[in-house]
Amino acid sequence: MQELITSKQIQSAYKLMKELRPHLSLEEFTTKVVHQQKSMQYRLFVSYSQSQNIIGLCGVMPFFVLYRDKCLYICDFVIASHLRGQGLGQRFLQEIEEMAKKEGYLQIELSSSFKREEAHRFYEKKMNFQKTSYVFVKSLK
Known part of the structure; x- marks a missing residue:
């Protein structure tokens, strides 16, 4: 697991991020990550194959809310689609959990869209996350 910090490093993850966030252009992705790194303590980690x-x-960041103790929020999580179901996501998320524990976090939270039913099964069955609420969004456009 490696944290991506520079714009060049961040851009190297764009192809995979596109699987999760297909609406983002390379420029939007890079600009948003750099901005979030500076303003929200966002951190972007990647996992590599043996062939690099x-x-x-x-993508994670601290989640400062009254209803959670020290919480790490997973903003983005994706494993290459052709490699899913091989335990890679489980191992990667376990590394994230270990890092969170070492940094003093007491909880991890994430949200996942209704249509990602396979991801829900993964989080609940393999990673022992609990479904605790709905997230409501209202567009202001």
């Missing part, structure tokens, strides 16, 4: 290809991506 990026096969997993996880």
Whole structure:
């Protein structure tokens, strides 16, 4: 697992992020990550294959709310679609959990769209996350 910090490093993860966030252009992705790194303590981690290809991506940031203790929020999590179901996501998320524990986090939270039913099964069955609420969004456009 490696944290991506520079714009060039961040851009190297774009192809995989596109699987999760297909609406983002390379420029939007890079600009947003750099901005979030500076303003929200966002961190972007990747997992590599033996041949040094990026096969997993996880974006996290502290989640400061009254209803959670020290919580790490997973904003983005994706494993290359052709490699899912091989335990890679489980191992990668376990590394994220270990890092969170070492940094003093007490909880991890994430949200996942209704249509990602396979991801829900993964989080609940393999990673022992609990479904605790709905997230409501209202567009202001």
